[in-house]
Amino acid sequence: MNLLLINPNTSQSVSDLIAAEAQRAAAPDTRISVLTAPFGVAYIETRFESLIGAYAAATLAAEHWREHDAIVVAAFGDPGIAGLREALDIPVVGLTEAALMSACLLGQRFSIIAISARIQAWYRETVQANGLAERLASIRSLDRPLQDIGRVQEDHAERLKALCLSAVEDDGADVIIIAGAPLAGLARSIKSRIPVPVVDGVSSAVCHAQSLVSLVPVPARSGSFAPPPLKPSQGLSEAMVRLLAGTDRR
Template sequence: MRLLVLNPNISDSVSALISAEAKRAASPGVLIDVLTAPFGVAYIETRLEATIGAYAATCMAADHHASYDGVIVAAFGDPGLHGIKELLDKPVVGLTEAALTSACLLGQRFSIIAISSRIRAWYAECVAYNGLTSRLASIRGLDQPLSDVGGIQQDHGAALKQLCLQVVEQDGADVVILAGAPLAGLARSLSGTLPVPVVDGVSSAVRHCETLVSLAPGRVTAGSYALPPAKPHTGLPAGLAACLAAGRRPD
């Protein structure tokens, strides 16, 4: 099995974190490749940045999906996820939907720990999109400037752990989700140090994607996730244009 993991931002340091955690989480024999967006922002924090990341992820998926069994959008908030699900004939999984699924299997109410306070409103909207607002205990985030997005775990590890404890003690969380690719792998080091389970989006996405590939649930040929109908277009990258050509998926 081969899985393609897409980092919708331009930070190679974050891609390294994603790659390390994805390979630790993958089952034996599962091959993982990680791609970094060729354009965009250092890390996604706002709706606009998510829009940019969505286009980057879609272009990467169109260009590189052919030799893979499944695709993962490795940014919390799942930029571009549902469009890519329409585009490809294989399982496509996002960090948010995977982490939320894992959290709901582990407890009734979950809290999300984010890398910034600005990101919280958008994350709340993402939870609502997934129909799980009633199970959201809280979203808390760092309130400190981020000098190095790839070094958040080292620079702010103590503060992140304190936020985890706060959502359990003050907000009633049964499960803690560490949100965002820059926090990939942190759940492993915190496991056993918190009084509730802690969930990582990257490892959740890898395992859920493996499961979907193994289930071989069939191709989408109808419904809202079918490939968009053929129509005139201009200015699209070659890979994306090929995927849309004649209203069909390329071989």
């Protein structure tokens, strides 16, 4: 099984964290590839930045999807996954969606631990879009500037742990979701010190992607996820044009 994880952020240090956690979560016979956005921002915090990240992810997906059995959009907030599901014939999984589904199997109410206060509005809207707003206990976040996005876990280790404990003790969370690719792997390292299950988006997405590939789903040819209709386009990459034209489908 070949899984492609796309980091819609431009930070290679974050891609390294994604790759390490994905390898730990993957089955022995699963091959992991990680690609970093060729343009965009270092880390996505806002709705507008997510639009840029979605197009970066779509660009990479159009170029590389045929060599893989599933794609993971490796950013919390899942930029572009609905559109990618229309265009691709393989499963597409997002970190948020996968983490939320895992959390719902482990408890009733969940809290999300995030890297910044600005990111909270977008995360809350993503939870609502997945129909799970009533199960969200809280979103807690770091409130200090990030010096190095690749070192968030090391620079803020104690504060992140304290946020998890506050979500349990003060907000009544049954499950903690550690949000965002820069925090990939943190759940694994702190779970023994948190009194409820702790969910990681990258490992959840890898496991869910593997399950979907194993189920061998039929690609949508009707319904709301049917391929986009053929129409003239301009200024797109050759790979994107082929994908939109349907000539690159399996």
